[in-house]
Amino acid sequence: MAPYASDDTTSGRRKAVRYVVPVTVVGVAAATIGLVPALADSGDPDLPKITAQQLIEKIAASDVEQLSGTVKITTDLGLPDLGGLAGSLASAGGGAGGAGDGSSADPSARLTELASGTHTLRIAADGPDRQKVSLLEKAAEYSVIHNGADVWGYDSATDEVYHSKSPEGTDAHGKESGRTGAEQAPTPKEFADQALKAVDGTTSVTVDGTVHVAGRDAYKLLVKPKDADSTVGAISIAVDAKTGLPLKFTLTPKSGGAAVVDVGFTQVRFAKPAASTFDFTPPKGAKVTEADDAGHSVADRAKGKGGAGLPGGEGFGGLDGLNVLGDGWDSIATFDTGSGSELPSASKPSGGEAGAFGDLLGSFGDKATGKFGSGTVFSTRLVNALITDDGKVYAGAVTKDALVKAADAAAKK
Amino acid sequence: MSRADTAGAGVRVRRSWSLGLFAGEFTVTLRRWRTLALLAVLAAVPVLVGIAVKIESDGGSGGGSGGGDGGAGPAFMAQVTNNGLFLVFTALAATLPFFLPMAVGVVAGDAIAGEASAGTLRYLLVAPAGRTRLLLAKYATTVAFCLLATLVVAVSALAVGALLFPLGDLTTISGTRITFGEGLARALLIALVVAASLLGVAALGLFVSTLTNSGIAAMATTVGLLTTVQIVDQIPQLHAVQPYLFPHYWLSFADLMREPIYWDDLQKNLGLQALYVAVFGSAAWARFTTKDITT
Numbered sequence: 001m002a003p004y005a006s007d008d009t010t011s012g013r014r015k016a017v018r019y020v021v022p023v024t025v026v027g028v029a030a031a032t033i034g035l036v037p038a039l040a041d042s043g044d045p046d047l048p049k050i051t052a053q054q055l056i057e058k059i060a061a062s063d064v065e066q067l068s069g070t071v072k073i074t075t076d077l078g079l080p081d082l083g084g085l086a087g088s089l090a091s092a093g094g095g096a097g098g099a100g101d102g103s104s105a106d107p108s109a110r111l112t113e114l115a116s117g118t119h120t121l122r123i124a125a126d127g128p129d130r131q132k133v134s135l136l137e138k139a140a141e142y143s144v145i146h147n148g149a150d151v152w153g154y155d156s157a158t159d160e161v162y163h164s165k166s167p168e169g170t171d172a173h174g175k176e177s178g179r180t181g182a183e184q185a186p187t188p189k190e191f192a193d194q195a196l197k198a199v200d201g202t203t204s205v206t207v208d209g210t211v212h213v214a215g216r217d218a219y220k221l222l223v224k225p226k227d228a229d230s231t232v233g234a235i236s237i238a239v240d241a242k243t244g245l246p247l248k249f250t251l252t253p254k255s256g257g258a259a260v261v262d263v264g265f266t267q268v269r270f271a272k273p274a275a276s277t278f279d280f281t282p283p284k285g286a287k288v289t290e291a292d293d294a295g296h297s298v299a300d301r302a303k304g305k306g307g308a309g310l311p312g313g314e315g316f317g318g319l320d321g322l323n324v325l326g327d328g329w330d331s332i333a334t335f336d337t338g339s340g341s342e343l344p345s346a347s348k349p350s351g352g353e354a355g356a357f358g359d360l361l362g363s364f365g366d367k368a369t370g371k372f373g374s375g376t377v378f379s380t381r382l383v384n385a386l387i388t389d390d391g392k393v394y395a396g397a398v399t400k401d402a403l404v405k406a407a408d409a410a411a412k413k
Numbered sequence: 414m415s416r417a418d419t420a421g422a423g424v425r426v427r428r429s430w431s432l433g434l435f436a437g438e439f440t441v442t443l444r445r446w447r448t449l450a451l452l453a454v455l456a457a458v459p460v461l462v463g464i465a466v467k468i469e470s471d472g473g474s475g476g477g478s479g480g481g482d483g484g485a486g487p488a489f490m491a492q493v494t495n496n497g498l499f500l501v502f503t504a505l506a507a508t509l510p511f512f513l514p515m516a517v518g519v520v521a522g523d524a525i526a527g528e529a530s531a532g533t534l535r536y537l538l539v540a541p542a543g544r545t546r547l548l549l550a551k552y553a554t555t556v557a558f559c560l561l562a563t564l565v566v567a568v569s570a571l572a573v574g575a576l577l578f579p580l581g582d583l584t585t586i587s588g589t590r591i592t593f594g595e596g597l598a599r600a601l602l603i604a605l606v607v608a609a610s611l612l613g614v615a616a617l618g619l620f621v622s623t624l625t626n627s628g629i630a631a632m633a634t635t636v637g638l639l640t641t642v643q644i645v646d647q648i649p650q651l652h653a654v655q656p657y658l659f660p661h662y663w664l665s666f667a668d669l670m671r672e673p674i675y676w677d678d679l680q681k682n683l684g685l686q687a688l689y690v691a692v693f694g695s696a697a698w699a700r701f702t703t704k705d706i707t708t
Contacts, residue, residue, distance in 0.1 A: 139488030139667035
């Protein structure tokens with residue numbers, strides 16, 4: 001009896017011991033997932049001290065022409081679903097025809113996609129004549145390829161091709177879309193250029209230590225507005241210490257929370273990309289839309305609708321010139337929709353669409369009143385806009401109070 | 414000296430005997446009507462997809478409605494009419510979410526529990542193979558079936574694609590062109606990655622199979638778990654757990670058609686499968702080697 005009993009206890013213990021293996025594997029995996037990011041963050045790189053001025057010059061002097069890499073863009077403007085909103089804007093605006101007949105490979109049709117959520121882009125550049133930007137999608141990809149005289153857009157999900165000739169060409173539309181193609185990638189450099197334009201007495205620019213970005217050592221440039229009314233908290237730009245190329249751009253709102261815009265390389269190489277990267281021949285059987293054709297049809301349609309006296313067209317045509325109040329970070333763009341109180345009545349004939357659109361906007365906005373009368377404030381995490389009941393629009397990256405103040409000041413005049 | 418010799422010979426004998434065990438298991442699995450029926454269903458999917466695309470492209474090519482609505486349907490669907498090789502990718506994308514893992518789940522779930530319910534498990538263990546070795550042979554059989562099932566889909570799709578559509582140089586989804594030979598190489602690589610994507614389900618199925626003595630119960634549980642996990646993977650509110658679900662990165666095989674190849678998600682997928690194999694493989698081992706075998 002005794003031997004059996006001892007046998008049982010050993011085998012029982014052995015049983016329990018064996019289950020330790022899977023449990024250990026789970027534990028190790030969980031620890032790895034939790035700890036590796038912390039361990040990989042091996043402290044900030046050790047770089048010589050540098051002033052903000054020197055760093056900005058470094059950026060300006062950057063002459064990187066050949067690079068390839070992966071860029072991650074995260075945008076969080078605080079809108080419910082910008083994709084859907086953009087779609088309804090396009091349709092509610094009576095659509096000059098752009099959204100309806102455009103090829104899904106048209107670069108301008110794809111830009112709005114980047115305005116919300118997280119996207120991965122791949123970019124490659126070889127001098128001013130050859131660039132490629134690809135937006136990675138699930139099992140598909142949308143690429144814009146600029147190679148010498150041609151700009152191609154290729155949407156692999158629908159197998160559609162968009163082609164426009166020579167950005168230097170005489171056709172204005174072609175020129176425009178050419179530029180959209182080439183400049184579509186909001187590379188960190190472009191973002192940085194825009195942010196640095198705002199540098200003046202209203203802004204503090206400092207070098208805020210160093211960071212690792214995409215495996216490279218970088219300086220961190222911190223740009224902070226001094227204006228109390230600005231909704232921009234801080235802009236931080238990581239600048240590659242060797243090449244001076246901005247590698248990461250982050251815009252955080254003053255209200256805190258996640259960054260509104262976060263664009264950065266996750267991978268970058270400064271070698272010349274393979275020439276085949278920029279070669280594109282439309283696949284057999286793919287639907288090719290030529291920019292010229294598309295341009296004409298859009299223009300024709302717009303003309304036709306304008307002739308029919310589309311109220312939307314009138315409204316937009318009657319815009320009073322755009323004014324900018326103030327300067328620096330708390331500047332407010334203002335314009336008069338012109339038709340004033342007639343706008344609602346003028347838009348009535350265009351049917352339920354515009355009405356529904358108005359309701360949609362109203363549901364997003366808050367009522368605001370002041371000496372200027374009353375209006376509606378639409379707010380996102382960064383930009384606020386005030387539309388007064390008499391048709392004036394005030395918009396800027398400033399607080400609601402600043403908008404109301406500006407409207408009051410304008411009303412006094 | 415002589416002892417070392419005999420020990421070496423013993424290892425060799427044991428190794429070849431392990432191979433024999435695996436080969437025996439694999440042929441037994443392949444001879445089952447159930448397995449053949451599963452493979453036949455898998456081979457039929459590309460035929461169906463190919464004929465459907467062919468009919469649609471012949472009928473509606475004038476209106477161009479096929480491409481216009483694109484984005485619906487499995488990945489790469491729009492390119493199939495241009496190049497038959499894309500049917501391989503479309504067929505794999507169509508079968509990977511359900512048909513392939515279901516077939517693997519049936520085979521893996523049956524591995525131990527099927528023998529137990531048929532009353533043959535005892536006799537397998539009478540042979541001096543040891544439980545660990547038997548379990549390894551069973552898992553190797555399931556893995557071989559993963560590969561075989563994927564290749565059946567791929568080869569069937571390639572045959573149908575070559576019959577119904579033109580072949581030739583192809584455009585990657587990044588817009589660059591590669592030769593047909595390189596396309597074939599990528600198709601093979603994709604098939605291997607898809608087969609590797611199924612390893613996690615195979616290990617899960619094997620573990621479930623050691624828990625019960627009913628083959629049907631094990632298969633049903635595995636396929637049920639698979640469906641549940643797929644549903645959880647679709648619920649946006651549960652996005653925090655989704656990166657740890659085994660099907661989450663399955664469609665990353667499409668990244669092999671980018672130029673240059675985008676490895677991030679592929680690596681995550683393979684790493685995740687390895688983790689599932691380690692966890693459920695060792696759990697299956699812990700269970701099977703300590704279990705009372707009564708049938």
